[in-house]
Amino acid sequence: MSEKLLVRRAAVLGAGVMGAQIAAHLTNAGVDTVLFDLPAKEGEPNGVVNRAIASLGKLSPAPLASKSLAAAIRPANYELGLKRLKDCDLVIEAIAERMDWKQELYEKIAPFVADHAVLASNTSGLGINKLAEVLPEKLRSRFCGVHFFNPPRYMHLAELIPARTTDKAVLQGLETFLTTTLGKGVVYARDTPNFIGNRIGVFSILATIHHTAETGLGFDEVDALTGPLAGRPKSATYRTSDVVGLDTMAHVIKTMADTLPDDPWHRYFKSPKWLAGLVEKGALGQKAGAGIFRKVGKDIMVLDLEKQDYRPADRKAADELVAILKTKDPVEKFAALRASSHPQAKFLWAVFRDLFHYSAYHLADIAETARDVDLAIRWGYGWSLGPFETWQAAGWKQVAQWIADDIVAGKAMSDAPLPDWVFDGRDGVHSAEGSYSPGKNARLPRSALPVYKRQRFPDPLLGESFAKGETVFENDGIRMWTDGDDIAVASFKTKMHTVSDNVLDGLQEAVARAERDFAGLVVWQPREPFSAGADLAGALGLLQAGKVDAFEAMVANFQATSQSIKYSLVPVVAAVRGLALGGGCEFQMHSARTVAHLESYIGLVEAGVGLLPAGGGLKELAVRASEAAGANGDVFAELKGVFETVAMAKVSASAVEAKELGLLRAGDQVVFNAHELLHVARGQARALADAGYRPPMPARRVRVVGDVGIATFRMLLENMLEGRFISEYDYEIATRIATVVSGGDVDRNAVVDEDWLLRLERQHFVELAQQEKTQARIAHMLKTGKPLRN
The missing domain is CATH 1.10.1040.50 (N-(1-d-carboxylethyl)-l-norvaline Dehydrogenase; domain 2)
Incomplete structure (x- = not known):
């Protein structure tokens, strides 16, 4: 059994571009992190680090999963703050690539590094054994190289470079931490210049x-x-x-x-x-x-x-x-x-x-x-x-x-x-x-370290294949499979995992079979994205052929699928990574729980193609606002933020941001290693089933903001129209979104049920879909992949 590396607190030495971004990613992962650099020549002693932390919010791609996380990074300097190293479990040095500077710093910090802590150099090519020479004997067994690739939040690779003196258990503990907590793919490199x-x-x-x-x-x-x-x-x-x-x-x-x-x-x-x-x-x-x-x-x-x-x-x-x-x-x-x-x-x-x-x-x-x-x-x-x-x-x-x-x-x-x-x-x-x-x-063979048992499908190399499980049910849209236990998995077969009629029918069948034969169901895709949303080409074909009834039936079937996920008698867990747009976002909103990879880009983006969410997404936002406000709270206050998110077709830049936008729930899990997503999602389904899962009671008493809410939203939109932030057609689409989330033209604080909200969604969706400008937006998106502002 390898030694477990327990990282409650970490330190990063060096607040340059790389050091600051490593500190940012540790913070993304919930690790309490101290960032060190030289004391400022004038003013606040931690000035150098404070400036580095402030600049994290301006970098693109963003090192932080949410700008608000910058406040969690604690600044320190080498003159006044070295005592803070004593309660750090992991110390990562990331200063400039000069052997003499690094060795000098090691001599300075060595007395303050805790006896159990791991010290690692994020060098991109200097000799690890040479760096280790200046360390006291007792620290050498806990020293190695760890080379993050830039930008560290996004690049999967972390090279682990043992020195001759590094303890194997230390390396395995660090490998496990890098893999699960930081989401990295670890490769061992020999101590040669520039590594692998x-x-x-x-x-x-x-x-x-x-x-x-x-x-x-x-x-x-x-x-x-x-x-x-x-x-x-x-x-x-x-x-x-x-x-x-x-x-x-x-x-x-x-x-x-x-x-x-x-x-x-x-x-x-x-x-x-x-x-x-x-x-x-x-x-x-x-x-x-x-x-x-x-x-x-x-x-x-x-x-x-x-x-x-x-x-x-x-x-x-x-x-x-x-x-x-x-x-x-x-x-x-x-x-x-x-x-x-x-x-x-x-x-x-x-x-x-x-x-x-x-x-x-x-x-x-x-x-x-x-x-x-x-x-x-x-x-x-x-x-x-x-x-x-x-x-x-x-x-x-x-x-x-x-x-x-x-x-x-x-x-x-x-x-x-x-x-x-x-x-x-x-x-x-x-x-x-x-x-x-x-x-x-x-x-x-591949490493037998326990952490890799969490990867049901590791990144395969040529010549490798991993058993795909036993098929339970399959149609042209989905495949439902099992590993022989009582948690089933449903995976889409369409391009970009878009939602077609076959996906809708297949998901309903998968839920029915899961209720009958399994304890839970996970919706998971073997590779990104989770789902790029509805099959626009199919929808446009129906509209252009004048088949409005068939089109409306497809929308009703979409809603029925979302509802079957929400009210399934066994927990349905959505395992999201990459894009989860439109209908893909709505499916995870209706699941019992979502497990999302950090790099999940989630959004209800229908406004961009001249439509509004109608797979139950707007209904769900209205229900959640009513529940969050309780009997006497302000429902409008709960709706304002999510209305803006949907009307502006915002997409989260991370799973953490998706929570802030109200597209993921507070209790949804964020996973850092994409290859562990299925393992965690299955674990969540199992935990819910073991706890005696029951679906929520049907939402029959949804308090809505009604006509007053619609009027208030309209005022916000008129300001945006006058300021030319939106076009007249954007204004029409957003007004319809406001109408649905407000519960329609009813009195303020009126009580409606889910079916009422679903009917509203369907009505406005079908009306918008018949507009020339909407069809032009859909056609433009299909042709160019970019939204049209008309």
Whole structure:
């Protein structure tokens, strides 16, 4: 049994961009956090930290799950506050990347670090064993490296780097904390410069830079090839460099040059002249407003090395390359790349070849297994497949032969030989048994640490599959399945998990079967999003064909599905991550409980397509406002905030914010690791069932604000109309939303029931749907993915 790391309080040393954001994410996770830095030269001693905390609210993407959390971070400085370290269980150092500064700080803090506390350095590449040398003997066993990727709230990767002296139980305790509490994917790295992610990731960028120069391609052209077409993020290579900062890029390259003198690729570890020139001019990328790319008005310009000036960024991937890269079979794809004489194909093959060569050559030095390398690159750089997975999918033996041929022909960046294990008759490095470890010359299975039992479906590598459970019921919209226990799971089968007729009918059937044969039901999707809402294309088709009756019947069926979830005799738990919009939001509102991943973007967004929520969402808001106000409270005060949220089609920027917007309930759970979502949701369903769950009583006495509420909402809207914050059509939609949540044109404090509210929802939804402007909004959204303001 590994030692449990109990973290009641944590400290972060260093309030720079990275340190402040790590403190923010610890705070997101409910960890009481102290943030340290140098004392201010003048004024308030904690001034440096206070300014860093204040700036967290201005950063994008937001490091805090809610701006209000900034107040929970406690400021401190190294002169006056070191005693506060004594009650910290975890201390993370995140100061500038200088060995002497870090070691000096360790000597200063060592007497104050508690005997049980873990000390970790968030270095991106300095030697962990070297850092440990200055620590007193008793602290060395509790010291290691932990490298968060930037931005730490969003990047899944955390590299754990043991020193020779680190106690294994300490590492396992920290791994468990990072996985569940902070939601990270942990990869163990050896103590080598830049560890795994940046060693391989930055080499890939250097190889891209080298081959860009060799083939004379434009930076925009290369980004068109090395983005989504190659299974990588939209920001591709050069735009990513701009986002990271060209000064940071240059620094990382210099670190590689300084610390890896014996690397066979060492001669490529230098910034090209154009990069050094941009850094010298202060054109550092996005933060400086210009770098490799820059924006002029609405136009994106790109640096042209021949012209020594910016030109419009308009070079694309050639049709021939698009056809090759869209080939489904990776074996065919790589054969076509290798065979093509097109400069873009030659470029791409060369970049892949040198990446495979480098990764294989260095695997034994930098990691225990090929799994660690592939997951580090996927989680740290956002690639859909890591380098070894890509190679294996493309046909291991054939690609290995091509690489060897290119090395012999002098085409590869280095003449270093591929390791012998590459040619031992294998078809790859990953299989169901595990991933290859050169050190042990065996395939090692995934970690058996108890924390991973919480992941029913871990992020699968090529060659891995996890049993999908036994199907209980299936139609074209959903699949209901079980692991053989009494909690069933329902998952949608539609694109973006949109809600179609088949999903509605399937969910009603799943609830009925759960009531009959199970103790609870979880609605969970194997991957994001939870649901992008109603099937707009289907709805628009019915309207344009003039089938208003069929359209109204679909709306009634939507409401019936929400009601069946709410009044199910067994608890229905919604497990939400990613988008939960429109109908997806309404389903979780009607569930007995929602378990939401921190990165859940929840909203009733129907106003954006000229409609209003009619899957029971507005009814539910009216019911909740009545319940919250009680017999004599102010119902309007309870409604005002949620009305604005719906009328403005606001979407939460996190699950925490969804609670503040009234779209999640106070008792709903927030989970930090997406791979643990199903485990927690099933646990909640089980707990509710074990407690003798009964659905709520039908809401027959809902106190509403009536005509006075509608009039008050109208006044708010008229001010927005005059200020041109909304269009006339927005005003009409919002007035109808106000009418429904207010309970219609009845007296203030009148009492209505759920059916009355559902009828109101349906009536206004169907009337809006027949309007020309609404149909134009729906068509525009389907075509462009963006809302139309008409």
